Amino acid sequence: MDVSLFIADSLAASVRLGTPLLLAALGELVVQRSGVLNIGLEGLMLVAAFTGVATADVALAGGCSNSTALALGTGAALAAGLIYSAGFAVTAVLCRWDQIVCGMALNLAAIGLTGTLHRGLFLDRGELLSVETFEPIALPLLSDIPILGRLFEQSLPVYIAYLAVPLVTLLLYRSRWGLTVRAAGDNPRAVDASGRSVAAVRCSAILFGGLFGGLAGATLTLADASSFAGNMTAGRGFIALAVVIFGRWHPGWVALVALFFGAANAAQYRLQAVGLDGVPHQLLLALPYLASLLALAWSGGRPGAAPSALGKAYRRSERERES
Amino acid sequence: MVETALRLTLPQHRARRLALAVLIPVGLMALFLELSGYSSLTTARALFEGAFGSGYAFEGTLLRACPLLLCGLAVTLCFRAGLWNIGAEGQLLAGALAAAAVGTRLTSWPVGLLLPTALLAASCAGALVGGIAGGLRAFRGVPEVVSTLMLNFVLLQAIGWSVQGPLQEESGAYPQGDLVAVPLPRFGDGRLHGGLVMALVITLALEVLLFATRIGFRWRAFGLNPEATRAAGVRPRRLIVGLLLGAGAVAGLGGGIEILGVTLRLLDGFSPGYGYSAIAVALLGGLRPSGVLVAAFLFGALEAGAGRMQRFAGVPAAMTYLAEAMILLSVLWVTRPPSRRSGGVG
Numbered sequence: 176m177d178v179s180l181f182i183a184d185s186l187a188a189s190v191r192l193g194t195p196l197l198l199a200a201l202g203e204l205v206v207q208r209s210g211v212l213n214i215g216l217e218g219l220m221l222v223a224a225f226t227g228v229a230t231a232d233v234a235l236a237g238g239c240s241n242s243t244a245l246a247l248g249t250g251a252a253l254a255a256g257l258i259y260s261a262g263f264a265v266t267a268v269l270c271r272w273d274q275i276v277c278g279m280a281l282n283l284a285a286i287g288l289t290g291t292l293h294r295g296l297f298l299d300r301g302e303l304l305s306v307e308t309f310e311p312i313a314l315p316l317l318s319d320i321p322i323l324g325r326l327f328e329q330s331l332p333v334y335i336a337y338l339a340v341p342l343v344t345l346l347l348y349r350s351r352w353g354l355t356v357r358a359a360g361d362n363p364r365a366v367d368a369s370g371r372s373v374a375a376v377r378c379s380a381i382l383f384g385g386l387f388g389g390l391a392g393a394t395l396t397l398a399d400a401s402s403f404a405g406n407m408t409a410g411r412g413f414i415a416l417a418v419v420i421f422g423r424w425h426p427g428w429v430a431l432v433a434l435f436f437g438a439a440n441a442a443q444y445r446l447q448a449v450g451l452d453g454v455p456h457q458l459l460l461a462l463p464y465l466a467s468l469l470a471l472a473w474s475g476g477r478p479g480a481a482p483s484a485l486g487k488a489y490r491r492s493e494r495e496r497e498s
Numbered sequence: 499m500v501e502t503a504l505r506l507t508l509p510q511h512r513a514r515r516l517a518l519a520v521l522i523p524v525g526l527m528a529l530f531l532e533l534s535g536y537s538s539l540t541t542a543r544a545l546f547e548g549a550f551g552s553g554y555a556f557e558g559t560l561l562r563a564c565p566l567l568l569c570g571l572a573v574t575l576c577f578r579a580g581l582w583n584i585g586a587e588g589q590l591l592a593g594a595l596a597a598a599a600v601g602t603r604l605t606s607w608p609v610g611l612l613l614p615t616a617l618l619a620a621s622c623a624g625a626l627v628g629g630i631a632g633g634l635r636a637f638r639g640v641p642e643v644v645s646t647l648m649l650n651f652v653l654l655q656a657i658g659w660s661v662q663g664p665l666q667e668e669s670g671a672y673p674q675g676d677l678v679a680v681p682l683p684r685f686g687d688g689r690l691h692g693g694l695v696m697a698l699v700i701t702l703a704l705e706v707l708l709f710a711t712r713i714g715f716r717w718r719a720f721g722l723n724p725e726a727t728r729a730a731g732v733r734p735r736r737l738i739v740g741l742l743l744g745a746g747a748v749a750g751l752g753g754g755i756e757i758l759g760v761t762l763r764l765l766d767g768f769s770p771g772y773g774y775s776a777i778a779v780a781l782l783g784g785l786r787p788s789g790v791l792v793a794a795f796l797f798g799a800l801e802a803g804a805g806r807m808q809r810f811a812g813v814p815a816a817m818t819y820l821a822e823a824m825i826l827l828s829v830l831w832v833t834r835p836p837s838r839r840s841g842g843v844g
Contacts, residue, residue: 214647272830275582275643279777280830284823290816295534299812405816410651417648455663461655464648471640486641 183325185441190326190333191399193437195220195391197336199415200422200429201343202387207419208347209380210360210373210484211267214278216388217412218285219259223392225289227252228403229296231306241307248306249393256389257382259285264378271488282412290405309398332394337430339387344426356380360482363489373489391415417467423474424481436463515832516789519782520796522831523824530820531813541811548806549799555806557689561760563798565590565769567697568752569776570783570790571704572628572745576642578708578785579741580721585631585646586749587773589624591653593750596623597757598665598764601678613680617696617754624750625743627653632742636735642742650773661766675764682759693755698791700748705787717741749773770801778826797822 199220206213213219231248239247259281267277297304309330317327347353358366359376366373395411396403414436422429443459528538549559569586576583596619604612627649634640660666661673668676682691708714720727720737728734752772761768779797783790800822804815 212643214643266827266830270830270834272827272834275584276777276781276826276830279584279774280823280826282823283774283778283819283826287816287818287820287823291814291820294814294816299814410654413647413651416644420644455659457655457659457662460658461652464651468634468640468645468648468652471644472634472638486643 179322183322185438185445186323187325187329188441188444189434189438190329191437192440193433193435194333194336195394195399195411196415196418196436197430197433198332198339198394199388199391199412200418200433201336201339201426202384202391203415204419204422204424204426204429205343205347205356205380205387206384207485208360208424208482209356209377210363210482210487210489211377211381212274212278212486213260213263213267213381213384214275214413214416215259215263215281215285216278216384216415217408217410218278218282219256219263219385219388220392220395220412220415221285221289221406221408222259223252223256223389224396224407225293225392225403226255227389227393228304228306228396228401229292231397232297232304235306244306245309245397248397249390252393252397253386253389256385256387256392258385260381260385260388263385264381268374268377268381268488271490274486274488286406289403293403293405304403306397306401308401330398332390332398335390336394340426340430347426352379357482359489360484363484367489367491377489388412414463417463420481421463421467421470423470436466439463516782516784518832519825519829522828523821526824527817527821536811536813541807541813544807544810544813545800545803547810548803551806553688555802558802559795559799560690560694561798562801563794564694564697564759565752565756565772566776566779566797566801567701567791567794568755569749569773570779570794571701571787572624572749572752573776573780574783574785574787574790575704575708575717575745575748576741577780578721579717579737580724581635581738581741582641582643583628583631583646583742583745584643584777585627585649585773586745586776587769587771588646588650588653589627589746589749590753590756590769590773591650591657592623592627592746593620593753594757594764594768595653595657595660595665595753596620596750597754598660598675598678601680601758602665602676602763605679609680613682613758616678616680616758617751620754620757621747621751624753625747627750628742628744628746629739632739635742636738642738657764658766661764665764667763673766677763678758680758681762682755684759689760691755691759693759696751696755700751701787701791704748708787749776775801775822778822778829781829782825 199216203213203216227248230251231244234244234247235241263277263281266272267274293304309332311328311330312334314327318324347357355366355371355376359373359380363373366376395407400407418429418432418436422432439459439462443456446454446456446459531538531541548555550556569590572586572589573583597616600612600616600619604615607615631642631645631649634645635642661675665675667674682693684691708718716727716732716737720732720734724734756768757764775797779793780790783793800818804818807813808815
């Protein structure tokens with residue numbers, strides 16, 4: 176194969192496979208900046224992925240056009256993301272139950288819910304979930320560039336994801352809401368003292384993350400797979416956590432890391448097809464986790480990387496502990 | 499951070515709260531089933547028969563409970579000291595990998611030596627994985643909740659690679675390991691193996707260790723108030739690394755026992771997420787080894803009965819995950835911090 180074409184193809188695949196990671200990680204980034212660790216992201220994506228494809232499938236069966244079905248499916252996935260993250264906001268922030276246990280419970284519930292509904296509503300009735308995925312959209316001018324033009328023939332969610340990077344950056348660093356979110360993660364007491372509710376800020380951040388996680392889930396089924404399989408997120412929600420950590424809680428770096436992990440995934444598929452001796456493709460699958468472990472080991476002790484109140488419930492009456 | 503979980507361990511509430519933590523999800527699940535058009539009585543009956551209906555079914559319950567118990571103990575040890583070990587799954591997988599490697603590659607060794615070696619290797623491998631997370635936390639300040647979670651997936655890929663690579667069966671037909679040369683001894687003609695006895699002994703030992711020795715007291719004190727414990731002369735780094743090593747060893751042994759006693763060969767995906775369910779097991783058990791024993795038995799019954807529930811009541815087996823999630827949430831609910839108005843004693 177032509178080398179330059181091969182490179183362009185690989186790049187395009189990296190962008191495509193990195194997109195769900197980027198979307199989920201951008202949402203989780205905002206959640207974590209507000210001081211909340213949502214481990215339930217994996218489950219949230221799974222629920223959204225199922226809701227999206229199930230809605231689109233039902234809409235298609237009901238006689239909707241392809242694009243209407245996709246729009247309905249995406250909307251349903253976003254709604255599912257919102258509702259699921261609202262569940263996390265209520266339990267982990269408003270009730271102040273433990274964030275990690277709540278997140279793990281939501282992950283287990285997602286496997287249970289999607290597995291049960293998938294079987295009960297579709298498989299047991301002999302129906303297979305299947306939809307037409309998003310058509311690639313060729314950007315005018317850019318897609319005419321020789322070779323590299325392939326990078327600009329992507330599906331809609333890809334463009335949304337990359338457009339969201341500057342938007343989330345602006346929102347976090349140039350808006351009042353973003354300032355409050357960052358303050359809630361680094362110094363919730365100051366937010367409280369300024370008369371704002373820490374709980375309200377954190378809940379809004381969690382819902383924001385839910386929208387992005389919902390879109391990430393929709394991308395998995397409506398842009399990539401066109402169907403559903405049990406536990407099909409296969410750890411992508413956890414990889415998104417790794418992306419946030421490795422991207423050091425900044426949208427720009429997060430985008431680069433998501434692209435990098437997308438490339439690792441693309442290379443892994445190619446490796447499985449070609450079968451190169453000496454390099455197991457599982458190493459590439461484990462790469463995101465290993466990389467984030469190394470990044471944490473490298474920077475772990477140093478302050479200033481992670482939001483300092485990450486994972487801690489805020490209680491007004493509690494004396495602050497030195498750590 | 500761990501206070502909500504530790505609250506469940508307060509003696510004055512334990513029995514009533516544990517009963518609530520089971521009864522609420524049961525009620526909710528029954529409601530959910532009825533609303534979805536299934537008969538909850540038929541479902542409960544199928545589930546019960548699948549878990550206890552015959553000698554064979556009961557064996558299945560006990561066999562499922564064994565890895566849940568050992569992983570639950572690993573989680574309990576760490577949670578008691580305020581350490582978020584959610585990596586029991588990875589530690590279990592590491593143990594399985596090591597036991598399979600020793601059990602299929604050192605076949606020239608005498609059986610009497612090989613079996614203990616395989617179990618020891620499983621413990622060491624689990625301890626290594628736990629120890630990595632412990633070391634990262636103690637010396638680099640890396641939150642153990644993230645490192646243990648990430649290690650789960652590293653080990654998952656390591657197993658996937660092993661069954662296609664270095665540990666694949668001689669014939670090379672399937673991505674799975676060879677049969678191990680030294681299966682655990684079994685009781686009579688049944689499926690129950692010696693690993694169950696080991697798990698019971700470990701449960702008893704940890705109950706004593708946690709509640710009747712100075713070391714256990716220090717661990718628990720560290721979970722309740724790290725600063726005070728440090729002031730009392732406990733070295734936190736040693737304690738953190740030691741605990742995660744120990745927890746990893748227990749979960750790793752669970753993985754070894756599963757390979758040497760049940761699957762008899764290394765399989766990709768042999769664990770349906772024992773290490774994750776173990777978090778619910780540990781919390782339901784009130785973070786007490788004796789309580790974890792009861793909780794593991796209940797969860798073992800739930801998972802063992804799920805197959806029959808799907809076949810005879812038509813209820814998808816995936817429903818058990820939903821039940822586990824509800825149990826987790828209801829444990830959090832019954833152990834919730836007292837609201838400001840109620841005066842805050844407890």
